[in-house]
Amino acid sequence: xxxxxxxxxxxxxxxxxxxxxxxxxxxxxxxxxxxxxxxxxxxxxxxxxxxxxxxxxxxxxxxxxxxxxxxxxxxxxxxxxxxxxxxxxxxxxxxxxxxxxxxxxxxxxxxxxxxxxxxxxxxxxxxxxxxxxxxxxxxxxxxxxxxxxxxxxxxxxxxxxxxxxxxxxxxxxxxxxxxxxxxxxxxxxxxxxxxxxxxxxxxxxxxxxxxxxxxxxxxxxxxxxxxxxxxxxxxxxxxxxxxxxxxxxxxxxxxxxxxxxxxxxxxxxxxxxxxxxxxxxxxxxxxxxxxxxxxxxxxxxxxxxxxxxxxxxxxxxxxxxxxxxxxxxxxxxxxxxxxxxxxxxxxxxxxxxxxxxxxxxxxxxxx
Numbered sequence: 001x002x003x004x005x006x007x008x009x010x011x012x013x014x015x016x017x018x019x020x021x022x023x024x025x026x027x028x029x030x031x032x033x034x035x036x037x038x039x040x041x042x043x044x045x046x047x048x049x050x051x052x053x054x055x056x057x058x059x060x061x062x063x064x065x066x067x068x069x070x071x072x073x074x075x076x077x078x079x080x081x082x083x084x085x086x087x088x089x090x091x092x093x094x095x096x097x098x099x100x101x102x103x104x105x106x107x108x109x110x111x112x113x114x115x116x117x118x119x120x121x122x123x124x125x126x127x128x129x130x131x132x133x134x135x136x137x138x139x140x141x142x143x144x145x146x147x148x149x150x151x152x153x154x155x156x157x158x159x160x161x162x163x164x165x166x167x168x169x170x171x172x173x174x175x176x177x178x179x180x181x182x183x184x185x186x187x188x189x190x191x192x193x194x195x196x197x198x199x200x201x202x203x204x205x206x207x208x209x210x211x212x213x214x215x216x217x218x219x220x221x222x223x224x225x226x227x228x229x230x231x232x233x234x235x236x237x238x239x240x241x242x243x244x245x246x247x248x249x250x251x252x253x254x255x256x257x258x259x260x261x262x263x264x265x266x267x268x269x270x271x272x273x274x275x276x277x278x279x280x281x282x283x284x285x286x287x288x289x290x291x292x293x294x295x296x297x298x299x300x301x302x303x304x305x306x307x308x309x310x311x312x313x314x315x316x317x318x319x320x321x322x323x324x325x326x327x328x329x330x331x332x333x334x335x336x337x338x339x340x341x342x343x344x345x346x347x348x349x350x351x352x353x354x355x356x357x358x359x360x361x362x363x364x365x366x367x
Contacts, residue, residue, distance in 0.1 A: 054082065054083070054084050055082070055083050055084070055129040055130060055289055056083065056084040056085070056086065056127050056128050056129055056130070057078055057083050057084070057085045057086070057128070057129070057130040057131070057132050057285065058086050058088065058128050058130070058131050058132070058148070058152065059071055059074050059075065059078075059085055059086065059087045059088065059132040059133075059134075059282075060088045060090055060112070060131075060132070060133045060134075060136075060145060060148070061074060061087070061088075061089070061090060061132070061133065061134035061135060061278065062089065062090050062091045062092075062093070062134065062135045062137075063087070063089035063090075063091065063092045063093070064092075064093050064094065064095050064096050065092075065093070065094050065095065065104075066094065066095045066332075066335075067095050067096055067274070067275075067331075067332070067335045068274075068275045068279075068335050068336040068338055069096045069274050069275035069278055070089075070090075070091075070134055070135060070275070070278050071087040071088075071089060071134075071278075072275070073275040073278040073279040073282065073336065073338070074087070074132060074134070074278055074279070074281070074282035075087050076338055076339070076342075077279060077282050077283055077286065077305070077338065077345050078282050078285070078286055080342055080345050080346045081283075081286035081287070081289075081290070081345075081346065082286075083130075083286060083289075086128075088107075088112065088115060089107065090106070090107050090112070090134075090135060090136060090137060090141055091104060091105065091106045091107065091135070091137055092104050092105050092107075095331070096274050096275070096331070098272075098274055098326060098331050099326070099328055099331045099332075100326065100327065100328055100331075106137050106138070107137075107141060108138060108140050108141065109138070109140030109141045109142075109143055109144035110140070110144075112141055112144045112145070112148070113144050113147065113148075116147075116148055116151060120151070125151060125152060125154075125155050126155040126156065128152050128155070128156060128159060129156065129158075129159065129160065129289075130159065130160045130161070130162065130285060130289070131148070131149055131152055131159060131160070131161040131162070132161075132162045132164075132281065132282065132285055133145055133161075133162075133163050133164065133187075134164045134166055134277075134278050134281065135166040136166070136175075136179070137175070138176070139176070139178060139179065139182055142179065142182050142183070142186065142187065143182070143186065145187065146186050146187065146190065149161055149190045150190075160192045160193070160285075160288075160289075161190055161191050161192045161193070162191070162192065162193040162195070162281055162284065162285045163187055163188070163190075163191035163193070163194050163195070163227075164195045164196075164277060164278065164281040165183050165187065165188075165194065165195075165196050165200050165204065166200075166277065167179065167180055167183065167196075167199075167200045167203055168199055168200065168203070169197055169199050169200075169234075170199065171199060172199075173203075180203045180204070183203075183204060184203075184204050184225075188204060188222065188225045188226055188227060189225055189226040190226065191226060191227045192227060192228060192229065193227060193228070193229045193230075193231070193284070193285070193288065194222055194227040194229070194230045194231070195230075195231045195233055195277070195280065195281050195284065196230075196232060196233070197232065197233050197234040197235075197277070198215070198232060198234055198235045198236065201215070201218045201219075201222070201230075201232050202218070204218075204222060205218045205221045205222060207221065209232075209235065210237075210238070211237060211238065212235075212237055212245070212247065212263070212357070215232050215235055215237075215247045216247060216249060216261055216357065218230075218232070219232065219247065219248075219249035219261070220249070223249065223251050228250060228251045228252050229248070229249070229250040229251075229252065229288075229295065230248070230249050230250075231246065231247070231248040231249075231284065231299070232246065232247045232248075233246055233277065233280060234246070235247055241268070242267065242268050243265040243266060243267055243268055244265070244266055244267075244268050245263065245264070245265050246263070246264040246265075246266075246299070246303070246354075247261070247262070247263055247357070248260075248261070248262040248263075248264075248295060248299055248354070249261045249262075250295050252293065252295075253293060254293055254294060254295060254296070255293050255294045255296075260295060260296070260356060261356070261357040262295060262296055262299060262354040262355065262356060262357060263354065263355050263357050264299060264300075264303060264352055264353070264354045264355070265352070266303070266307070266352055269310075269314070270322065271314060271321040271322055271334075272321075272334065273310065273313065273334055273336060274331075274334070274335075274336075275335075275336050276306065276310070276336070279305075279306055279309065279336065279338075280302060280303075280306050283301070283302035283305050283306060283345070284298060284299070284302045286302075287299075287301040287302050295354075296354045296356075299354045300350040300352065300353060300354055301348050301350060302348075303350075303352060304344075304348030304349050304350045304351060304352075305341075305344055305345040305348040307348075307351060307352075308341050308344030308345070308348060308349065309336050309337060309338060309341045309344070309345070310336075312337050312340060312341050313334065313335075313336050313337045316333075316337055316340075317333040317334050318333070320333035320334055321334065
């Protein structure tokens with residue numbers, strides 16, 4: 001990303017000022033019509049999912065009335081990229097939690113499942129090509145997301161699940177202590193694509209990451225648990241203190257060859273923004289769908305769109321970009337300018353290139 005790096009933060013105060021983004025699991029590709037038999041009262045019920053030119057995403061994330069994090073960062077960009085998006089708000093707050101105060105409600109697992117049951121009762125579960133999840137505030141919601149993913153794959157076995165495992169940053173957890181193991185044991189095996197930051201990748205693998213080799217080993221460990229694509233979105237590596245490094249790995253055959261491991265570096269800007277990780281995960285989903293088998297192009301497009309938003313937001317918020325105080329006025333000034341940059345989100349300039357780290361045969365990735 002040119003200029004400012006991705007500062008990953010959600011409604012739950014994930015305040016990484018100098019971070020970026022990374023990816024792992026099932027293939028993101030245009031979904032073909034499928035028929036499958038499902039047991040219903042002992043009889044085989046055949047579900048016909050009609051072919052559609054419009055992919056559809058079920059996005060389970062946080063929501064704010066004012067500002068841009070969670071679903072507010074995901075729905076609009078995905079719509080610009082040609083997706084229908086059905087948002088489920090895991091929390092609904094007045095504003096993100098970086099502000100001095102906020103209010104609102106948190107969804108529990110039972111409420112989430114009631115919504116899915118309503119969708120299924122009306123024959124609407126068969127329409128989804130993608131599932132996207134971000135901040136998950138409770139174990140009950142995480143456990144229910146497992147049921148949701150399994151339910152959607154009953155109707156579409158090719159469903160692509162992009163999981164942004166929002167847990168913390170800079171050595172500090174922002175979720176309950178029992179949640180990392182639940183992510184590791186329950187969600188990672190179901191994910192097609194995984195986008196942890198460096199700290200989250202360490203939490204998911206139990207490995208310390210102090211070098212590029214360590215990060216790629218963590219990607220390999222995550223591949224072994226299920227995801228075909230892993231993007232570590234913000235790595236602080238020795239010798240590159242002035243840059244944020246993104247490392248991506250996929251076991252899927254890529255254009256012109258087999259599996260790949262990729263690296264992107266962007267200049268580091270010491271500024272605080274919320275919602276950048278949420279925006280990146282959504283853009284990555286969109287561009288991977290548009291570029292199946294070409295993770296390099298998808299990464300470059302996602303980073304290009306994100307960088308355009310960050311550049312414009314920095315320019316618009318002036319001194320608030322680097323302010324240390326967290327007043328309401330400062331937080332409001334730092335909100336990402338999505339609407340003002342919709343053209344760049346839909347057709348981004350690719351200012352930074354993803355470069356191949358290892359040849360497929362030396363990457364140790366099985367097809």
